Amino acid sequence: MTSGGTLKDRRVLVTGGTRGIGLATVRALVREGARVVTCYHRDQAAAGALAAEFSGAAEPPRIVRADVTDPAALERLAASCAEELDGLDVVVNNVGVDGSAPLAQLERAEWDRVLRTDLTGCYLVVQAVLGLLGEGASIVNVGASGALRGRPAAAHHGAAKAALIGLTRSLAKELGPRGIRVNTVAPGPVHDPDAPSLPPRALAGIRGMAALGRLAEPRDVADAVLYLAGDGARCVSGVTLNVDGGM
Secondary structure, X not given: OOOOOOOOXXXXXXXXXXXXXXXXXXXXXXXXXXXXEEEEOOOHHHHHHHHHHOOOOOOOOEEEEOOOOOHHHHHHHHHHHHHHHOOEEEEEEOOOOOOOOXXXXXXXXXXXXHHHHHHHHHHHHHHHHHHHEEEEEEEEEEOOOXXXXXXXXXXXXXXXXXXXXXXXXXXXXXHHHXXXXXXXXXXXXXOOOOOOOXXXXXXXXXXXXXXXXXXEOHHHHHHHHHHHHOHHHOOOOOOEEEEOOOO
């Protein structure tokens, strides 16, 4: 693990920290000695598994149920961060959903679902915790490198993730005078050994698109998140860091 600067005792909020990239990020942060609050939406079993995993840790993550698209829930989440951590040094906007549908069949409800979660949720989280961020804080948004390439039958997902890059750059300029850095980590397709996978033929095809010949794993993305959160990236703001093996 190379965060580019110690994250020990840093106060961190990770949204969607019970599965996938979020879980790998929480694990890495706890190993570095950070104090973590994370949230989940519906998967109580995953939240329970995370709590059990770190039950003996010196600083186990605090796990809160919250829907990032619900301003009232985010008010409560921000209050938990204030109570548990007395402020925030790092915010990782990890919650996101995927979607696939040709434009002719893309229903408005599905468009709204993806934009609401992947883009509006990020805006709502940052707005809710803005008063908890001090000078030198870091916001890391988890996007998708596919937003820079385009993907057929995924106009809503590509639009949301591309807009997230614009949001990142605007916030970097707006919050920079306060010493707050804002960046995006943009994973390519991620292979999670703990989650259902694509058929082998499809996986081989995607691997063939990457210069490194492999897919990113959640811990690869978590390493990039920790780099941008740490002091090694103290003069990095407004960037999009692809973690896609060179696609």
